[in-house]
Amino acid sequence: MTSKQPDISRLGFWTVSSSKQGQGVGNLTDNNTTTYWQSDGQHPHTVSIKFPIRHDIHTISIYTDIDKDESYTPCKIRILAGTTSNDLQLVKDVDLAATEPHGWLDLPLVEPLMAHFVQIEFPLNYENGRDVRIRGLRLLGPPPSDGMFKNERILPFTTPEFHTYESLR
Numbered sequence: 001m002t003s004k005q006p007d008i009s010r011l012g013f014w015t016v017s018s019s020k021q022g023q024g025v026g027n028l029t030d031n032n033t034t035t036y037w038q039s040d041g042q043h044p045h046t047v048s049i050k051f052p053i054r055h056d057i058h059t060i061s062i063y064t065d066i067d068k069d070e071s072y073t074p075c076k077i078r079i080l081a082g083t084t085s086n087d088l089q090l091v092k093d094v095d096l097a098a099t100e101p102h103g104w105l106d107l108p109l110v111e112p113l114m115a116h117f118v119q120i121e122f123p124l125n126y127e128n129g130r131d132v133r134i135r136g137l138r139l140l141g142p143p144p145s146d147g148m149f150k151n152e153r154i155l156p157f158t159t160p161e162f163h164t165y166e167s168l169r
Contacts, residue, residue: 005059005140012049012118012139017041020131028137033063036135038072044123045132048085049139050116056142057081057113060092060120063136064101071129073101074122081115088119097126104136112142 009029016025016037023038028047039045066073075097080088094107118139122132 004143006142006144007138008055008057008141009049009137009139011055012051015048015050017044017046023133028134031136033065033135036069036133037137038133039122039131041131043130044078044121046122047120047134047137049118049120051118052116054114054116055139057115057118057139058109058142059140060107060109060118061136061138061140062105062107062120062134063103064105064133065135066100066102066126069133069135071125071127072131072133073126073129074124074132074134075126076122076124077107078121078123079107079109080119080121081113081117083116085117085119088117 014025014028016028016039018039018041019025020038020040023036025037025047027035028037037047060079062077064073075095077092077094077096078090079092079094081091082088091113092107092109096105120137122134125132
């Protein structure tokens with residue numbers, strides 16, 4: 001996981017498509033990689049995060065362990081985003097079939113994403129597994145140096161006429 005990026009996961013309301021008893025959505029963000037969310041049902045399995053305001057998301061980090069979870073490990077991940085669950089657009093499609101994921105997998109987004117609603121789909125598992133196990137999931141915001149209020153001008157306008165009216169009285 002990229003330590004310079006703030007974890008904005010707790011700012012959203014999390015839901016999952018299904019879960020086994022005792023292995024629910026809370027295990028995704030408990031910072032404990034010995035616990036996990038396990039789905040229970042048909043593909044695709046989904047994790048949905050709804051934010052009350054739009055958030056800037058730069059990276060999604062997922063913790064999986066193929067040695068412990070074997071056929072429960074996802075080999076395909078799709079990231080969708082929008083303002084609600086009704087207008088989702090595909091943002092990233094990741095195929096892990098050629099790798100064997102162990103630990104944190106950072107999925108940087110090509111462009112920073114501003115969204116109210118993010119959905120992570122797990123449509124396919126290794127060895128044609130039915131249910132999925134995810135041991136940790138984090139949504140990471142922009143690094144602090146990318147922030148608008150860090151020794152930068154808030155607006156990019158530099159003309160003398162603009163400076164005349166840039167502050168409120």
